[in-house]
Amino acid sequence: MAHDDQFRFEYEPGVLRFGTDCVDALSDELAQQGFDRALVVCGSTVGSTPEVIDPVTRGLGERLAGIFAETTASKRLSTAVDGLEAMRACDADVLVGLGGGSSLDVATVIAVLAADDRDPAAVGRELVETDSISVPDGSLPPVVAVPTTLAGAEQSQVAGVTASPESGLVDEPASGGVADRRLMPRAVAYDPTLFATTPKPILAASGMNGFDKGLETLYARNATPITDATAMRGLRLLRDGLEALGEQPVDETLLKPVVEGIALVQYGVSRPGETTLSIIHAFGHGLTRTYDVQQGAAHAIVAPRVLRYLFDRVDARRELLAEALAPEHDGDPAEAVIKAVENVRDALSLPSRLRNVDGPELEAFPAVAEAIIEDSFMGNAPPGLEATTEELEAVLRECY
Template sequence: MARDDQFRFEYEPGVLRFGTGCVDALSDELAQQGFDRALVVCGSTVGSTPEVIDPVKRGLGERLAGVFAETTASKRLSTAVDGLEAMRACDADVLVGLGGGSSLDVASVIAVLDASDREPAEVGQELAETGSISVPDGSLPPIVAVPTTLAGAEQSQVAGVTASPTNGLVDEPASGGVSDRRLMPRAVAYDPALFATTPKPILAASAMNGFDKGLETLYARNATPITDATAMRGLRLLRDGLEALGERSVDENLLQPIAEGIVLVQYGVSRPGETTLSIIHAFGHGLTRTYDVQQGTAHAIVAPRVLRYLFDTVDARRDLLAEALAPDHDGDPADAVVEAVEDVRKALDLPSRLRDVDGPEPEAFPAVAETILEDSFVGNAPPGLEPTAEEIEAVLQDAY
């Protein structure tokens, strides 16, 4: 894939802390950054699991102002509204998103709501009409992330959000996202001991999502030598680590290199005004925003098929991908890449066909294909790729 040798790389991640027990230093990190009172934002399971919540509470010490344990995978706007009330009730000046990507997304929306003087129904109307929520000027409450899954959502300035009529904020179901450089977490604590508390099936599904970030970062239109280096190193760690995850019981030693890989594959993915996420993630959105399919599961099913479609159409930097995933291959690099991705899916024991999950039936594929084509991430597909609805449908048919 030919690429212009000129590039601009603007990336402002927060402080990255890594290692078993690193959450013990949360209070020190908040103190160094000038934050005094933290509201932990998490789901009910995380909030009621001592192995997860207790180390974070101890790490925050006297800086713990409260725990809001009401997030769900749906990332509801109404949940963020309740979280804002909790934040103000305990006078918190920093939000600590603990758990999966949904808790971090809700924390981000809480931050946006706190900086706005609009009523929740007005925000819901904007989400329904535009698919986004505008971020006001000025300062936003800072966010600190403590991930316990491997999806790689914590080095991001983007958050997803949905709204349902049952909460009175919208007339029809709505979904979309919010993006602003001020939403990038000020610090992230990667503690393998906390990852090890997550059930293996959840880790496996989330890992497929994180793994695909590395794939897409290499073939994205805005790839850079910097992200090439981090994504390739991350993919190598994940290829070996995720296959081991499928074979062994979960512990912090097993998860150490996997967590390192997740740190690396998302480094530089979410940048001001751009992202390296591409067509695999667009497929994931098309399947999960309308159907009850988990994001990582959707990725496991479509990633090998999307890659085969890319390689049949454009170069998509197959040699670089093969160097990262199958350095000892002696045949077609495209075949080697697809086989390596399939090996990871098999090791994680994730579904391989749409017919085996609660997804769309073939008669719905034309509508799903249109949704995928309308996703903004398609615009970041490899140079030379101009997908059509018929081509997208063909990939879905193959995945069925």
């Protein structure tokens, strides 16, 4: 998008609730939206941690139909199939995704599977063949999100899913996603008290991922004045909040501005038919699809170098980024932005080199660069950028 006076902004978020102990109102929220029986979808750690699960079950009260505590970071299709069985067994009419993005993604895939009676093996074949799962016409069970990490996956109408041959659903490993405007959560509860139960290393890594959503939203081709406003306010909160998170003990008071920032940088990121995620997230995909490096660590490593690559070639709205991240700077706005991002990374004690994580070695960089340039998020690269695989490979070498 050329940043002129014409834009189109279509966004359909769910209800956003924010504040300490806001999960106390989950039953009221479900009642207002006409839902009666909730299945909580979470991982085993969350499901067995009273500080996390108990406030949610209390908040749901008599509307709690069951708990499915089997999600994993792999976001397996087989887990969603099992979750669908649990949903039907307890006659739930709404799914509550509790925890990190993987639990919300699994809840979303359960909703897709619940919409019709497709054979799970047929769904697996579709995932292998198309890297996606089609969303049936008609109504879908609603999803309510209760996040406990800072990656920013809860204001989204897309979800990731994988499958392995061990499940019996596919003959070869597969990964992909589902996307539909009807998959946007019907409500999100941002409760800083629940975030404070998450270990600091997880908050730090996920926070870097969420922080980068704000960066990318400002320079994406489809940026709008609306997303400029929310992303800039969110980045200001995250710059200070994430640095404080790295230096101080975790509690709900410390996390309130961080959680607020994460909520804001997501606003308008995932829209019908488009997203503002861009080149940093494409690098993240390229590095994590076939390697064990964690997404937040990958983002921490690549973000400053990708920004330098962008600033060397296009404007990438450096003045706006500097206004958000380094309003006091009196020199080169590009350098001020890069330094601010490095400061956040370092305060969170995240890695700065690929050689120090379980990522690709030098000989794999051409293939990784090819995966990055083919990633759909590259379509949102800043106006004027004409990236080549050779350039992206050079950025990877800088990251090494």
